[in-house]
Amino acid sequence: MGGVRGFRLAALVLAGVFLPAMAAADSFESLMGDPYGTDGAPAFTYATPDEVISQDPIFGRVDRLVYPVQGMPALVEPGGEIELRVLSSQPESLRKLWEWRVNLATASEMEGYTEPVGAQAAQRYTLITTNIRYDYNFGGYRVIVQVPEDVPYDTYHLEVDTFRFSDVQPNAVGVRPADGDTFRMVVMSDAQYGDPDVDADAAWVGRRSFEFDDDTVQAEMLERQWADDLPFLSPDLVLSTGNLIYGLGPNSENREVLDLLARSRVNMFSVPGSHDGQANVQSADTWSTDGLEFYAQTIGPLYYSFAYHGMRFLGANSMDGNPYRRSAEKLTVLDLGGLSLEDAIAALVDGDFGGLIDSLFVTRSRVENSGGFIAEVQQDWMDADLAAGDESGLPTVVFMHHDPRGPFTPNEPYGPFSGVVVEDEESAALADAMGLEKATGDFDNDEAWNYESEAYDSRDNDGIADETPTDNTGLDVLRRLVEADVSWVFMGHTHRDSHDVFESGQEITDADGVGTGVIADQQMHFVHTTTLAGETRGEGDYFGYRLIDVVDGEITSVDFAEGLGSVPGGNIDVTAVNNDGTDANASVTVRNWLPRPIRGQIVLNLPRSESGYRIVGNTGEEIPIDRIGVGANDETVLYAWVEIPAGVSLGEFPSDDPTLRTFSAEVLTANSAPTADFEIVDNGDQTYTFVARDLDDPEGDEIARVDWRVSDGQNLAGSEVLWLFSSDLEEEVRLLVTDSHGARRVYQTTAGENLPNILNHKEKDDDDCEGCSMAANGADARPDWFVVAALILAAGLLRRKTR
Numbered sequence: 172m173g174g175v176r177g178f179r180l181a182a183l184v185l186a187g188v189f190l191p192a193m194a195a196a197d198s199f200e201s202l203m204g205d206p207y208g209t210d211g212a213p214a215f216t217y218a219t220p221d222e223v224i225s226q227d228p229i230f231g232r233v234d235r236l237v238y239p240v241q242g243m244p245a246l247v248e249p250g251g252e253i254e255l256r257v258l259s260s261q262p263e264s265l266r267k268l269w270e271w272r273v274n275l276a277t278a279s280e281m282e283g284y285t286e287p288v289g290a291q292a293a294q295r296y297t298l299i300t301t302n303i304r305y306d307y308n309f310g311g312y313r314v315i316v317q318v319p320e321d322v323p324y325d326t327y328h329l330e331v332d333t334f335r336f337s338d339v340q341p342n343a344v345g346v347r348p349a350d351g352d353t354f355r356m357v358v359m360s361d362a363q364y365g366d367p368d369v370d371a372d373a374a375w376v377g378r379r380s381f382e383f384d385d386d387t388v389q390a391e392m393l394e395r396q397w398a399d400d401l402p403f404l405s406p407d408l409v410l411s412t413g414n415l416i417y418g419l420g421p422n423s424e425n426r427e428v429l430d431l432l433a434r435s436r437v438n439m440f441s442v443p444g445s446h447d448g449q450a451n452v453q454s455a456d457t458w459s460t461d462g463l464e465f466y467a468q469t470i471g472p473l474y475y476s477f478a479y480h481g482m483r484f485l486g487a488n489s490m491d492g493n494p495y496r497r498s499a500e501k502l503t504v505l506d507l508g509g510l511s512l513e514d515a516i517a518a519l520v521d522g523d524f525g526g527l528i529d530s531l532f533v534t535r536s537r538v539e540n541s542g543g544f545i546a547e548v549q550q551d552w553m554d555a556d557l558a559a560g561d562e563s564g565l566p567t568v569v570f571m572h573h574d575p576r577g578p579f580t581p582n583e584p585y586g587p588f589s590g591v592v593v594e595d596e597e598s599a600a601l602a603d604a605m606g607l608e609k610a611t612g613d614f615d616n617d618e619a620w621n622y623e624s625e626a627y628d629s630r631d632n633d634g635i636a637d638e639t640p641t642d643n644t645g646l647d648v649l650r651r652l653v654e655a656d657v658s659w660v661f662m663g664h665t666h667r668d669s670h671d672v673f674e675s676g677q678e679i680t681d682a683d684g685v686g687t688g689v690i691a692d693q694q695m696h697f698v699h700t701t702t703l704a705g706e707t708r709g710e711g712d713y714f715g716y717r718l719i720d721v722v723d724g725e726i727t728s729v730d731f732a733e734g735l736g737s738v739p740g741g742n743i744d745v746t747a748v749n750n751d752g753t754d755a756n757a758s759v760t761v762r763n764w765l766p767r768p769i770r771g772q773i774v775l776n777l778p779r780s781e782s783g784y785r786i787v788g789n790t791g792e793e794i795p796i797d798r799i800g801v802g803a804n805d806e807t808v809l810y811a812w813v814e815i816p817a818g819v820s821l822g823e824f825p826s827d828d829p830t831l832r833t834f835s836a837e838v839l840t841a842n843s844a845p846t847a848d849f850e851i852v853d854n855g856d857q858t859y860t861f862v863a864r865d866l867d868d869p870e871g872d873e874i875a876r877v878d879w880r881v882s883d884g885q886n887l888a889g890s891e892v893l894w895l896f897s898s899d900l901e902e903e904v905r906l907l908v909t910d911s912h913g914a915r916r917v918y919q920t921t922a923g924e925n926l927p928n929i930l931n932h933k934e935k936d937d938d939d940c941e942g943c944s945m946a947a948n949g950a951d952a953r954p955d956w957f958v959v960a961a962l963i964l965a966a967g968l969l970r971r972k973t974r
Contacts, residue, residue: 196254199254201475203474224461226460240470265335271331272297301316322886326342358412358700361701393431412570413446421462425470440570449497483560506531506594506598558655578681674694676691702714703740752808755777777808785836788834796912805907813834846865866890879904
């Protein structure tokens, strides 16, 4: 790390006496054993378990930084705080604030990560470290950092840099609006990256089908949805209900699918699914991989809860239990793939193998028990977490992979397996002709929920044995949800949409309509989401995700259109031109292949302008600017919500281009940047107060932003801010004042040892200093009460009790 250039203890925004420096903390509530649970296990050691049974090495993306991470990010408002959890065995080595440098970045320069898809300007913002303490319970540091007020709403990589180590988590922080209980979320499931059964011609509702081979179809499908659809739809959060990977090669599959996510701008809250959690047997009592170990060290925690805008979310691991009940085997499947038996045999007899073997033999994965199960430790945690939710008064939304309503099937002991799987009579005949041993057994992996049968107990000491279809962990979970007044449960696993609603007093049934014996105490919704990119299960099934609006703390709708529960994925195309912050002619074009209008957000990155901009659509209308951001390099960032008309009628495919709209920036000619006066006051305690006043706009426009830039890397926002400074290095200070059109005026000065002797700038042109005056410790200095208030505020942050 570079030389120490100043305490980043605080860049605190003050208004009146002092305002939102005590801004809300991030969304974190509970994680695994902390603070709930009875097992006493440290909660944040999931990334480095004491005993790893996987024989295969784990590449491990979760390292030092264990919260927030890619699979459990932090949602925070501008000016809010995040409490980082960082593993370290050296409790005394990193106790000083300046030893921690923490950044948010839209593009990371660290090895392994590339600039996100979409030609936006790369941004990096330095967070303000306000408190550090070592937690001996989990063996690491709790570091409180504050997000500067000027950071635009977006999804960011989180970078932690100390003189002992560096770490990065892609898409680990979402900077989101601070007000209201109205927001947008997405529920997605079953990406199943690496699934060999994906049909390249699976039904796309609206957009033309794919025309390339299976090796690239999944990456293309996921990239279209994650890099185009979701950034345009701009959800505040994304819930993933499991099966990011297929499980044949956890290292490669996890690495590739997470790199796809890292290049998008998605805040994904994820839980494991049946493929994520499978344990691949190597020999008796030996495991080549335990999927839950790979998941924890690569993606994040197995279960947790968080709160956001008047609602709590509980993510459960329904692929729980020891590896014996999650055991899996790599299968060799013989599949003619449409080739006739005679042609296949003839080709083999003639020695014309030429790729035929690769097309005949497909590797798949079998999970002995692929249904849901939740062990006692997690059940205890759920009890405590649901009770905390009840006490908070906030409604709780539950998301997990499996359906706790069943149907219920027994666990079966794992047995030896050999031979080639044949799926039809012709494949069996070809296996006989080739002299291959044929496998026997049930390879169905569509179980909904498993119970510990009398013949098999997967864990002797978990208190769960000899369950029945009417007494099992699924029903235990279901009863908990009813008692906790949970109204919404989101799930995956089935690869198709469904939405079952039960009214108060009604018996809850499983997906087949069989009663569970559990009576709803409130209206309850059980929602399944189709697959993002895995194998589709029936004619008319399609890839996609749920788009859900929450209005005033209530989920208003989960269905996209008539006959379409999910949004058919990949039907939104976003193309940006000149959108890197250097060209005033930036534009964004959005194409909509969907059968209904779609509302989303565009972002234009533009150079600073003293006259500002407007946004114009290709149909001639002016688009209202929703909000204005200031880039790290003084770019103007314009955000606007737009609506794109339906591109196709329901059930039809377009023959030509779909509906499109282009939105372009235009420089205004009859608008001027606002003006201001400012001073910098020495408070006499290594703190300085930056004050902007006499703010005025020639046209009477609203002053949208007041920002400060200091050459030590601090970015501050607000008309009065407190800056702590600890070195005698020269620092450049700039004041940026922006109106509602993005017109910005910049005032600049250089500070050295005589920092308080700063000119009060009105517009300063070259050597002209008309209207300048000196502000030191004389009449223009801030009064003593302001110094006292600033010191109390800074000291309060240091003493602030942390979770």
